[in-house]
Amino acid sequence: MPLTVKICGLSTPETLDAALVAGADMVGFVFFPPSPRHVSLDVAEKLGRQVKKAVKVALSVDADDALLANSIEALRPQILQLHGKESVARIRDIKQKFGLPVMKAIAVETAADLAALPGYAAVCDRILFDAKAPKDATRPGGLGAVFDWHLLEGLDLKLPFMVSGGLNEENVAEAVRITRAGGVDISSGVESAPGIKDPDMIRNFIRAARATEELAT
Template structure:
């Protein structure tokens, strides 16, 4: 199967170059100050300029207003906007229409009930990203390095455009792909040596493991 790989939370030229060298398809830049992977607009602009034409650029935000999204589009010029907060389907549709960029909407998953919103979001987003639901006391969204039960995704519409995230690393990505047949995977903390500090060797190992696992899966 063909697989897309996103390395998210890139904040340095070293990490970005490692993702490109390893053969990743998408580079995620986080514009959200509470995150240890946050890049401000100036840093994001510099990284995007370094990445452009070499890898697709994804700008991740959390419940951003139109003013911030406008600044991100103007300064970073991302290929994709990733909405990782509590944005409603209507908000997703509005962002997509206003800014003329493909939109990927992250959905937190802990139980089967969390998937009830999939049809509403799939109707307005270009792609969904399934991530582990954050703990109740978390200060930011996402699984914070923890996976969720991948078997919850076994009954998804096989034509759904989605990306799998949450606790992935080189050691478990093959099992995640075997269970979910995800067309794309996203990793952040799984390729770090410390929060926000990407490890080039871990990036290379993750991309290699994911590619090998995808190649071993039967075609859909």
């Protein structure tokens, strides 16, 4: 099956265009002020209008209903990415209130971190496995850290799932080979500085990710 490639944390027309032209399947926009990738509602609205075919993803971290509503109105996303400590009950409420599919990020460091997976899988539409942030981190993702992909080997998950955390054009093939993930998600791995996406790095990563499809056939 084709690999789903998501470029997250886009914030300028130029880098968004680079991702779209290179063939990104999903483009992510961050609504979380502590992140260097945070976009205002006005910017999100303008960037959202630039997207014609790719799936727009609105990323938030433990957001309240007001922030979710505002981000949805501005971006018009097809899916919500919840990257905080949202409970199963909270996700159920969000889906009921806003009527959009949800992708839940699960931070992974050890096998014990997968204990919550069945509960989330029961209410979510997609799972994203990301590296766990250090305890003193100010944000949960986009930190360029890799987790042990072998923790996902043989994972029997009925939902589509993606891997993130420390990916780049050199290691994406290994990540897909080990995890058998149906998708990859990158943010800091295509940046020249925190929050500053590099068009060439975006293109190179998508090209490398697509090459894994050929290896799988």
